Amino acid sequence: MTELYHWFDLIGIAVFAITGTLVAHEKKMDGFGVVVLATVTAIGGGTVRDVILDVPVFWLHDQSYFYAILAAVLITTRLINKQKSIPHYTLQIADAFGLAFFAVMGTQKALLAGMPHMTAIIMGVITGCFGGMIRDVLAREIPMLLKGELYAITCIAGGIVYTLGIYFGLATELAMVLAMLTTLSLRIAAIKWQITVHVFNYPD
Template sequence: MTELYHWFDLIGVAVFAISGTLVAYEKKMDGFGVVVLATVTAIGGGTVRDVILNVPVFWLHDQSYFAAILAAILLTTRLINKQRTIPHYNLQIADAFGLAFFAVMGTQKALLAGMPDMTAVIMGVITGCFGGLIRDVLAREIPMLLKGELYATTCIAGGIVYTLCINFSLIVEVAMILSMLMTLLLRFAAIKWGIVLHVFKYPD
């Protein structure tokens, strides 16, 4: 089971590293900039989560996370250099998958640390969103978290699904899959149909 969690973590790290690399390409950054942006996107949210939970930071003693980041950077840069152009929706797709993986893993880790359900959902949001938040700030963009289609809300929905599944004694693998699907499908729907949660009335 621990091995399964680890592989999910690595997949999430790699997907978010891809999204960081795509932003670095859009911003015409050099090699060092690519590595920095991909890395903070991949491990930023999980680092903030672990510091808040007062548990060992997940990547400090496990070099496989950096291997996953490096592999994602090399693969993405090779594809970009071959195609010369990357549609913007590729960034949104990569980001959505990273969001789905990390929202679930963050919620799960908080529950395993003995946190109540609401805290666990918040930790899922932090895990899923804060890497992208740091990425966008470094790239001098308004973070996706603060604008446009549903973003953090999708993590909240996924975290709620996961905690409910656990409370109803569903097996962990099923809970993870259902939670990831909820986050992913809700994010894709928000992108496709421009679903937002406005609280102010803006002129058309």
């Protein structure tokens, strides 16, 4: 089971590293900038989560996370150089997949650390959103978390599905898959139909 969680973590790390690489490409960063942006995107949220939970930071003693980041960077840069152009929605779709993985993994880790359900869901939001927020701030963009289509709300929904699944006795793997699909589906639907939660009346 621990190995399964580790693989889920690596997949999420790689996907978020891809989004960091795509943003670095848009901003015309050099090689070092690409690696930095990919890395902070991939491990930023999980690092903040672990510091808050006062548990060992997940990447300190496991080099496989950095191998996953470097592999994602190399593959993505090669594809970009080969294709010459990337569809505009690629970043958002890749980010949605990373969000789905990390929101659920963050919630799950907080529950294993003995946190109550609401705290675990908040940790899922932090894990899913903070890496992308750091990425956007470094790239001088308004973070996706703070604008546009549903973002953090999709993490909350995924966290709720996971905690309810565990509470009602679903197998952990099934609860994880259902929660990830919930987060991913909501995020992609929000992108497709531009679903937002406005509290101010903005002119068209």
